[in-house]
Amino acid sequence: MKGVPFHRRKETKLVLRYLIATFLVVIFVFPIYWLFAISFKTPGEIFAFPPVWYPKSIQFNNYAVLFKDGDAKTVGNSLVLSSVSTFFAMIFGTIAAYSLARFKTGGENLGVWIISQRMMPPVAIAFPIFLFYVWLGWVDTYIGLIILYTAFSLPYVIWMMRGYIEEIPLELEESALIDGCNRWEVLWKVVLPMARSGLFATAVFTFVFSWNDFLFALILTRTEVMTYTVQVTHYFGGQSNFWSKIAAMSVLGTIPVFITVATLQRYLVRGISMGAVKG
Amino acid sequence: MAAIAHPDRNFKYCLISPAIFLLLLVGLFPLIFSLVVSFMRVTMLETDTSFAGLVNYVQLFHDARLWQSLLHTALIMVIALPIELLLGLAMAYLFLDRLPGRQLLVSLLMLPTIISPIVAGATWRLLFDNRYGPINQIIGWFAGHPVPALWTVNPGLVYPAIIFCEIWQWTPFMFLILLAALSNVDRSLTEAAEIDGARFWRSFRYVVLPAIFPVMSIAILIRGLDLFRIFDIIWALTAGGPGTMTETISVYTYIQGFRQFETSYTAAIAFLVIALLTVIVTWAIRRMGLAK
Amino acid sequence: MSDLKITGLHKHYGTYHAVKGIDLEVPSGEFTVLVGPSGCGKSTLLRTIAGLEEASAGTVEIGGKNVTWASPRDRDIAMVFQNYALYPYLNVYENIAFGLRSRKVASTQIDKRVKRAADMLGIAQLLLRFPRELSGGQRQRVAIGRAIVRDALLFLFDEPLSNLDAQLRDDMRVEIKRLHQELGRTIIYVTHDQIEAMTLADRIALLRDGKIEQLGTPLDLFERPATRFVAGFLGSPKMNFLPATIEAGEVILRDGTRLSLPAGRNATNGQSVILGLRPQHIAKAGASAAPGHVQLVATIELVQPTGSRVQVNMPLGGISIIAEFAAHEVTAPGEQVRIDIDMIRAVLIDPQTDKVI
Numbered sequence: 001m002k003g004v005p006f007h008r009r010k011e012t013k014l015v016l017r018y019l020i021a022t023f024l025v026v027i028f029v030f031p032i033y034w035l036f037a038i039s040f041k042t043p044g045e046i047f048a049f050p051p052v053w054y055p056k057s058i059q060f061n062n063y064a065v066l067f068k069d070g071d072a073k074t075v076g077n078s079l080v081l082s083s084v085s086t087f088f089a090m091i092f093g094t095i096a097a098y099s100l101a102r103f104k105t106g107g108e109n110l111g112v113w114i115i116s117q118r119m120m121p122p123v124a125i126a127f128p129i130f131l132f133y134v135w136l137g138w139v140d141t142y143i144g145l146i147i148l149y150t151a152f153s154l155p156y157v158i159w160m161m162r163g164y165i166e167e168i169p170l171e172l173e174e175s176a177l178i179d180g181c182n183r184w185e186v187l188w189k190v191v192l193p194m195a196r197s198g199l200f201a202t203a204v205f206t207f208v209f210s211w212n213d214f215l216f217a218l219i220l221t222r223t224e225v226m227t228y229t230v231q232v233t234h235y236f237g238g239q240s241n242f243w244s245k246i247a248a249m250s251v252l253g254t255i256p257v258f259i260t261v262a263t264l265q266r267y268l269v270r271g272i273s274m275g276a277v278k279g
Numbered sequence: 280m281a282a283i284a285h286p287d288r289n290f291k292y293c294l295i296s297p298a299i300f301l302l303l304l305v306g307l308f309p310l311i312f313s314l315v316v317s318f319m320r321v322t323m324l325e326t327d328t329s330f331a332g333l334v335n336y337v338q339l340f341h342d343a344r345l346w347q348s349l350l351h352t353a354l355i356m357v358i359a360l361p362i363e364l365l366l367g368l369a370m371a372y373l374f375l376d377r378l379p380g381r382q383l384l385v386s387l388l389m390l391p392t393i394i395s396p397i398v399a400g401a402t403w404r405l406l407f408d409n410r411y412g413p414i415n416q417i418i419g420w421f422a423g424h425p426v427p428a429l430w431t432v433n434p435g436l437v438y439p440a441i442i443f444c445e446i447w448q449w450t451p452f453m454f455l456i457l458l459a460a461l462s463n464v465d466r467s468l469t470e471a472a473e474i475d476g477a478r479f480w481r482s483f484r485y486v487v488l489p490a491i492f493p494v495m496s497i498a499i500l501i502r503g504l505d506l507f508r509i510f511d512i513i514w515a516l517t518a519g520g521p522g523t524m525t526e527t528i529s530v531y532t533y534i535q536g537f538r539q540f541e542t543s544y545t546a547a548i549a550f551l552v553i554a555l556l557t558v559i560v561t562w563a564i565r566r567m568g569l570a571k
Numbered sequence: 572m573s574d575l576k577i578t579g580l581h582k583h584y585g586t587y588h589a590v591k592g593i594d595l596e597v598p599s600g601e602f603t604v605l606v607g608p609s610g611c612g613k614s615t616l617l618r619t620i621a622g623l624e625e626a627s628a629g630t631v632e633i634g635g636k637n638v639t640w641a642s643p644r645d646r647d648i649a650m651v652f653q654n655y656a657l658y659p660y661l662n663v664y665e666n667i668a669f670g671l672r673s674r675k676v677a678s679t680q681i682d683k684r685v686k687r688a689a690d691m692l693g694i695a696q697l698l699l700r701f702p703r704e705l706s707g708g709q710r711q712r713v714a715i716g717r718a719i720v721r722d723a724l725l726f727l728f729d730e731p732l733s734n735l736d737a738q739l740r741d742d743m744r745v746e747i748k749r750l751h752q753e754l755g756r757t758i759i760y761v762t763h764d765q766i767e768a769m770t771l772a773d774r775i776a777l778l779r780d781g782k783i784e785q786l787g788t789p790l791d792l793f794e795r796p797a798t799r800f801v802a803g804f805l806g807s808p809k810m811n812f813l814p815a816t817i818e819a820g821e822v823i824l825r826d827g828t829r830l831s832l833p834a835g836r837n838a839t840n841g842q843s844v845i846l847g848l849r850p851q852h853i854a855k856a857g858a859s860a861a862p863g864h865v866q867l868v869a870t871i872e873l874v875q876p877t878g879s880r881v882q883v884n885m886p887l888g889g890i891s892i893i894a895e896f897a898a899h900e901v902t903a904p905g906e907q908v909r910i911d912i913d914m915i916r917a918v919l920i921d922p923q924t925d926k927v928i
Contacts, residue, residue, distance in 0.1 A: 009640075018378060018379065028391055029387050029390060031402050034406060038405060049410055053413075095298070096295045096297075096298035105291045105292070106295070108565075119504045121556065124550075125553070127545055128309035128546065128549060129309055131316070151302060154301055208393060215511065236404075258393070262386070265382075468659075474621065474649065475670035476673035485669070
């Protein structure tokens with residue numbers, strides 16, 4: 001665009017970029033909108049040809065059915081499993097991260113092994129665990145899945161928290177030691193408060209990862225502890241899917257994640273980028 | 280990055296022990312257990328726990344369906360990963376400079392990544408429905424007549440369907456990482472390159488790419504491994520079908536273990552996969568200095 | 572035809588008016604320094620000349636061509652950045668050669684020119700090293716090398732010595748001055764350091780608040796400042812400012828001290844002024860006062876030796892002023908000493924307009 005005044009060139013670029021950006025956002029968000037829309041539609045609207053683009057009115061019938069049938073309980077199961085496992089993963093993982101960060105425990109080898117655990121395929125791990133759990137009688141129990149989720153979340157927590165801890169100036173801890181604190185107090189009083197935002201972000205992501213899990217739940221739950229992710233697949237049929245149920249259940253399982261992530265937006269860039277990029 | 284001068288030995292081991300214990304449970308135990316069971320002949324019908332040598336492993340080599348599943352997995356990886364990378368990069372450049380409402384737009388773009396993959400698959404299953412799905416409706420607009428494409432059944436369409444869904448869900452992930460990486464590139468470097476006469480591609484190749492390469496490699500590694508393990512999306516859309524056309528290694532393993540109950544054989548597959556991945560991943564992690 | 576001509580340049584950042592109408596013409600081969608306190612707009616001006624910022628109004632002409640809307644690569648300029656901006660993944664040779672390669676210059680040519688630039692800057696032995704292996708001073712030379720290897724019309728320096736320690740800064744200043752003498756290129760140099768400005772410039776543009784306060788040779792600005800700001804900015808230690816009134820050809824300070832003005836000064840009777848005296852123009856008195864000089868006695872408050880000179884604080888006209896003596900003329904606090912004030916070089920400032928009379 002030689003010869004076109006500078007400011008005009010930048011303006012047109014901006015408008016163009018904005019249009020494309022909005023277009024992309026629409027494309028990426030549309031399927032989610034569709035899911036929500038179906039959950040609010042009447043059967044007539046769902047099975048309409050040509051498709052109805054938005055429900056005439058928002059009706060909660062589909063949701064009511066889920067609660068009536070007790071299917072909504074699965075969301076509660078997910079909640080219990082995810083929160084408890086996240087809680088323990090954060091505790092065990094953070095202190096382990098501290099050990100790695102400050103004491104270089106196990107050297108590089110341990111670090112490598114821990115990170116590599118995150119990369120293992122769930123199905124390869126779940127299968128022997130399943131056999132083991134059958135023997136223990138832990139299939140379809142809360143404790144079984146909590147232990148599994150906690151263990152599986154640990155590599156991520158350790159990796160992330162190690163990064164956050166390494167950013168805390170050593171002088172703060174040294175000064176606390178000189179002031180007479182023992183090591184546990186240093187951890188509790190100095191390190192954890194400083195790492196607060198990191199703890200937050202990591203906890204959110206750990207929670208979301210286990211909340212969204214399907215494969216482990218599929219293999220290791222039956223009826224007692226079924227999570228919402230498995231429940232959704234029960235509505236798949238050969239020809240006739242229970243569309244309204246699929247949509248409503250999915251939305252029920254998705255809203256908590258949306259809310260959590262939306263409120264904690266700012267802290268999350270680092271979590272998503274797996275600590276690859278600082279800040 | 281100094282370690283504390285007087286390490287309290289007990290303290291540091293004490294801190295790390297619960298985590299190590301759990302990790303061994305999930306990391307080492309399945310490996311050993313699989314190995315042991317894979318040397319037996321445990322199936323749905325018989326529970327023969329006597330040592331049977333490498334019979335299962337031999338069977339692995341002759342199992343065409345297994346190799347097929349690896350091929351399917353590779354196919355998905357090779358197609359989806361570059362697309363996610365390039366699309367994510369293009370989007371990152373789009374959002375790099377100031378843009379009104381950028382914060383909101385980026386948050387919206389994050390949505391596909393934070394929902395459960397099974398929900399993503401379920402959503403696209405609804406979208407792809409041959410009669411009532413909006414995708415076919417939109418295609419119909421362009422074609423001028425109704426197009427009841429059977430996305431989840433038609434052999435020619437199942438892979439596009441899976442890959443669409445996968446790219447839809449995970450390109451924003453790439454986008455976010457690359458956006459952060461691009462933002463961290465030293466402005467004065469690109470300015471110096473511009474004054475030196477470099478146009479976009481030259482500047483990208485010599486200034487930007489080297490700067491974002493470490494971050495990009497991590498992203499590629501993570502996405503690559505996730506693609507290798509892909510299960511949820513496929514299960515939701517096609518369950519490995521039609522027939523075994525879209526069976527990936529994870530799907531095949533699941534079916535062998537929990538539909539066919541070929542316990543020992545599945546154990547062999549599990550062991551092999553874990554062992555192989557450990558080697559590859561360990562190499563990659565060391566190479567990129569991630570554990571430092 | 573001048574190498575750089577700026578007319579009526581303005582730059583807004585939203586509501587912030589950074590550059591408020593600047594006119595500047597730089598003839599070929601001249602070393603022009605843009606100097607001023609932080610926030611005065613000098614870096615913005617330079618970046619606008621470079622095309623890294625777009626002007627809100629006005630024109631920029633380089634080599635007679637209107638480049639106001641041209642992108643940086645089309646402006647025939649070279650630039651040295653404050654943080655060197657060396658390409659970390661290329662070695663020194665490739666860093667210097669980058670611009671030439673971008674413009675598709677032949678390899679043999681490139682080789683010749685890179686080696687010549689490296690020799691000139693004393694970095695020939697570093698050609699295969701990478702930026703991270705170099706010291707700050709070495710990196711700066713590479714950055715300069717990258718600029719001079721291209722035969723650009725205009726050379727822009729953006730505070731190149733700010734990141735170096737004091738000793739290195741002095742050495743590099745000499746290098747830059749020598750380079751300019753050898754190569755004779757047109758240079759626009761931004762700094763906040765008035766010593767750099769004074770020693771390097773052919774002409775100084777002193778900026779304040781987005782405008783050029785005064786444009787002239789270093790000596791012009793030093794001896795004949797146009798405003799109080801210019802008078803106070805250049806010269807170290809700073810000029811002393813004493814409020815006073817004019818009466819019958821004499822300057823009356825607040826404490827009653829009378830200093831006679833040399834003939835030829837036009838100052839209205841009864842006018843209130845600010846008297847500007849440079850510390851260098853207040854000396855230890857010799858036998859008798861030369862014409863235009865005034866002698867009086869003062870009490871020493873504080874003595875600060877600086878090596879070859881001594882800064883001496885003393886009260887005069889109600890405030891504490893600084894004079895600069897030679898080192899051997901050291902006096903002790905509390906002593907009374909006879910000082911000689913050069914009234915010819917003194918400056919009278921109108922307190923209303925801050926302009927020099």
